[in-house]
Amino acid sequence: MSKPNYGGMDWIKFGAALMVVANHTSPLLSYSAAADFLISNLFTRIAVPIFFMTAGFLFFRKLTGDPITDRNALHGYMLKTLKLYTAALLIYFPLNIYTGYxxxxxxxxSLIKDILFDGTFYHLWYLPALILGLYITFYMYQKMTMKAMLASAGLLYIVGLLGDSYYGMLQNGSGIVHVYEGMFTVFDYTRNGLFYAPIYLAIGAWAAKRQIPERKPLVNAALFAVSLGMMFVEGELLHSAGIPRHDSMYIFALPATYFLFQWSLQWxxxxxxxxxxxxxxxxILHPLAIVLVRGAAEVTHSEKLFILNSLLHFAAVCLVSIGMAAATVWLLAISRKFQTSRFKRLFVNS
Known part of the structure; x- marks a missing residue:
């Protein structure tokens, strides 16, 4: 049996990483505020859902149904993610000091709250969200039917929506507002592992474990385009009404992400x-790249090119981020080879 080809999924995840860079650099701002809003504040909001959905698909497709084997798989995945999160926390510790954290x-x-929910730097919330969200989804997967898991994760997402892009709709229900105000003393946003991550992880699990009717690639592409267009309309209406408290969570991000994910499996x-x-x-490294690009532009007096020109700023940050990522992966590969050869010398050849 040939090994499944998930190259398309890898490409949309790489694209999603660049979307996150766009979200933090506003690439079209110096050309058109309206166009930049569509790209930086709306289109990029499917980036993290792509990460969650693909993570759910890849993790749950490996589960065998044996409780011990599946728990071991979960613990192994969590250990790897915790190591990555710890490394990221250490990388940004100097910047935490510099920015007055x-x-x-x-x-x-506040430190415990940030480590568990919000991240100690503005993009690091994703890793604790993945950890908590996967634990919740794994528990539901073991204890519920697939439909019940999706429904439960959907209810959590609705709670999250009302604390995020739909927060303004609660202002007439003062009792509910007080509940959310209480929650916001525990975490700053509802786009976290409790309310945001489970639905996308659950959809990924559902896609991995259920036989889904296959559509033509053009149909998936069209459904993605329609869903994305509806998300643009949703976001524009919410923002024009001044409803969002934050703007990470949208209803139409769900079908937009799902159909893009299904389409990518056909590439x-x-x-x-x-x-x-x-x-x-x-x-992980793109905020550091932003600091380096801005610093280099100031030192070389090229602010007009690489700071004030938002598109060039975005391109420079992407290139520096990719360069640092490539260097990091290369160094880690060398480190692994060194550790392997050292292990062989110490134990195999002794």
């Missing part, structure tokens, strides 16, 4: 392990 408002409680493209690892490090 450890100011008078810093407390032990006849190739990738490799190195390319997959680049995507991870582009996501």
């Amino acid at each position: 450890f100011s008078e408002s810093f407390t032990t409680y 006849k493209v190739r990738s490799n392990k190195t390319f997959r690892e680049w995507r991870v490090w582009v996501y």
Whole structure:
């Protein structure tokens, strides 16, 4: 049996990493605020859902149904993610100091809250969200039917929507607002592992474990385009009404992400392990790339090119992020080879 080709999935994940860069750099802002809003504030909002959905698909397709084997798979995945999260926390510790993270408002409680939910740097919330979300989804997967799991994850997503892009709709229901205000003392946003991640992970699990009627690639592409267009309309209407508290979660992000994911499974493209690892490090390192690009532009007096020109700024940050990601992956590969050869010398050849 031939090995499944998930090259298309790897490419949309790499594209999603660049979408996150766009979200944090506003590439079209110096040309058109309206166009930049569509790209930076709406289109990029399917990036993290892509990460969650593909993670759910790849993790749950490996589960065998044996409780011990499946729990071991979960613990192995979590250990790997925790190591990555720890590395990211350490990488950004110097920038935390530089940006005043450890100011008078810093407390032990705020640190615990950030590590568990919000991240100690603005993009690091994704990793604890993946950890918590996968634990929740794995529990539901073991205890519920597939439909019940999707329904439960959907209810959590609705709670999250009302604390995010639909928050303004709660203002007339003062009792519910107080509940959310209480939740926001525990975490800053509902786009976290409790409310945001489970539905996308659950859809990924459902896609991995159920035989889905196959549509033509053009149909999936069209459904993605229609869903994305509806998400643009949804976002424009919500923002024009001043409803969002934050703007990470949208209803139509669900079908847009799903149909793009299904479409990517039909792409006849190739990738490799190195390319997959680049995507991870582009996501983790891009805020550092933003700092480096801005710093270099100021030192070389090229602010007009690489800071004020938003598109060139975005392109420069992408290139620096990819370069740093490639260097990191290369260094990690050398480190693994060194550790393997050292192990052989110490134990195999002794």
